[in-house]
Amino acid sequence: MTKMKVTVLTGPQGSGKSTVMRQEAIAQPGLYLFASPTHELIDEQAEAFKREAPKLDLWPLHSKRGGKGKVAERLAVARDKLIADGARHAVILTTHETMMGSDLSAFAGWHARIDEAPAAVQAGSFNISEMRTALKERFDLHSKPGHDWASLRLKGNKPSWKKLQKSLGAKELVEFYKQAANPARVFVRTPDWDATDDIDWFSIWSPLELAGFGSVQIAGSGYTSSVGYLGAKALFEDLLEFDERKVPVVRSGQPSISIHYYTDSHRGSTTFWGTSVGRLQIKHVCDHLSTTLPKASFWSGNTVVQNLMEHRLKGDLIKASAAGLNKHRKRRHCAIIFSGKATKADKGMMDVFSLDKDHIERGREDELIRQFVMRGAIRNPAFGGAYDIYVYEKVQADRLKGHFEDLLFANVELVPVTEAGLMKVRRKSDGPTEQEKAAIKADRNKKAADRQRAKRAADARASGREVGKPGNPKLRKANIP
Incomplete structure (x- = not known):
């Protein structure tokens, strides 16, 4: 059986993967269906298409653009009209959600272009x-x-x-x-x-649902580590063939990146932040960010975090999953207080795909944080100024620093925010620290040694021997001259 081939455009955030797909679609006539995660990204792509190919037949379709009625229905209408008109070169742009929720069998022979990894x-x-x-x-x-x-x-x-x-x-x-x-x-x-x-x-959702298309491309720096990719590989490895194509980025500027973090003693989670103790920690973070983030910044987090921070911080609240956007690339400060760790609901899926909690966390939490912080000034390869990032915990900061070093950013510094007051806060579920474990072990060993000494003293008294003096008292008497 011939495997379905899927081309994956990989490379650092900001390397121009979306641009490559767009320019190739302009240069190679055909009928294209582009899918993006948000209507904002669709609008950005549509404007770029208009600038670069003003005569191209272009149909941007999402809930806020492209006419009345359900987007899936408008998608079918646009397709039917283009086919009826005998169009040879046209582009329809829609959202991931519409693509994954529609019957695309009538798009046989079209070319599918997916911008960013879908939440599959x-x-x-x-x-x-x-x-x-x-x-x-x-x-x-x-x-x-x-x-x-x-x-x-x-x-x-x-x-x-x-x-x-x-x-x-x-x-x-x-x-x-x-x-x-x-x-x-x-x-x-x-x-x-x-x-x-x-x-x-x-x-x-897997690319197999696009099997009727003439070609399929997915552009996403983190697609090959996403849960959707890992799941598709686990279930359909005999049917899918992924061909990676790297899009490099050449930096002409080297920014000074400071990654600020608030705690190195516990991990954040939406469950924890939903408790009174957890909300207190977010309050401390909020108090600090409200005096630190400038107006020309952007920030986000889980819903529970947004609810606690909204109207208290300067800067713009944007969606946490703001993948691919270029509109914030002049901003030099951002904050993402986010958790995307594995939950009980993921257990069945993890068993099927042979994934562990670390796979889920890296594919869900780490990738979202990377995408988010790359929306700012460092997305511009020529930028060489200071750039400040705020995350919740040191684990996130460490992983983000490693990612930046892989992208050949030369000046990356970790900055603990001790003044916020939650650096050493522990959660009950986290158990003792390594230092506390060592102290517990030392105390346990001391108590065991004390018990042994007490037992030896009791044995000495029972045998008529002086406490603290070794040996058998009867043998000592026998050796007296």
Whole structure:
């Protein structure tokens, strides 16, 4: 069986991968579908296309642009019109979400260009005891003998997500239904709906869903470390072939990068920040950033962090996943207080893909932080000034420093923010520090030694021997001349 070939444009953030895809699409006539993570990035690409190829037939489509109605429906209309008109060179731009949620079989022969790694994998678990009948009526299960996981196929038409939200309530269950509407997109850990009450599930979008396209390219510096890529390799290695093509960057300027961090004694998480103790730590971070970040800065974090910081910091709050944007490349200060560590919901997916917590954290947390901080002035290869970054913890700072050194940034400094007051704060779940472990071990050894001395003293007294004097007292008497 011939494998489907997917070209992956790799290289540092800011190396021009998006530009390469755009310029090649301009130079090589054909019908192209471009997919980007946000409508802002679509608008940036659309403006660049207009400047570089003003006569090109261009269709930017997202929720805020391109007409009325659902974006997926407008996507089909644009495709049909271009085909009916006999177009030979045209570009449709839309979002990752629209691409992954649409039936693209009618795009056979087109060229797919995906900007940045899509959020291709989701996972969760829920109890189906109260909805078993509804699941049976709506989905068929397809499993293979000896396999723990079965794929789903929707019976009938896609449901209304707004109605589902009202009837189901739970956000993760609505997302399950939404993903399961796509054939072979969702997998559940059960051979049939009657086998268990508690269901683990995961959904994965893979490039195989673009198999009818004439060519497929994905541009993303972190795509080959993303959970979506690792999952696709694990499940479909016999069907997919990834061909990496590096886009280098040549720097003419060397900035001085300072990575500030707030703690080296615990790890951040949304669960922790949702507690009273965790909110106190974010307050300390917020108090410091409110006096440190200038107005010409940008910042973000998890939703729980944004809720605590919004309207208290200067600068612009932007989406944490602001991949690919160029609009902030004159700014010299940014802060990203973010956690993307593995959760219980990821367990089933991790088992299937043979991933550990470190894979998830690096693919989810590290990559987002890297993408975010590269939105600023250091995205410009000619920039040689000072650039300040604020992250929550030292582990993140260390990994980010290593990433910058791999990109051949020569001047990178780690700066602990001791004045914020959470440098040595410990979480109960973190357990003792190495120093505390050593002290506990020393205390344990001392108590064991004390017990041995007490036992030897008791034995000496019982045998009529002077405490602290070795030997058998009877033998000592026998040797007296």
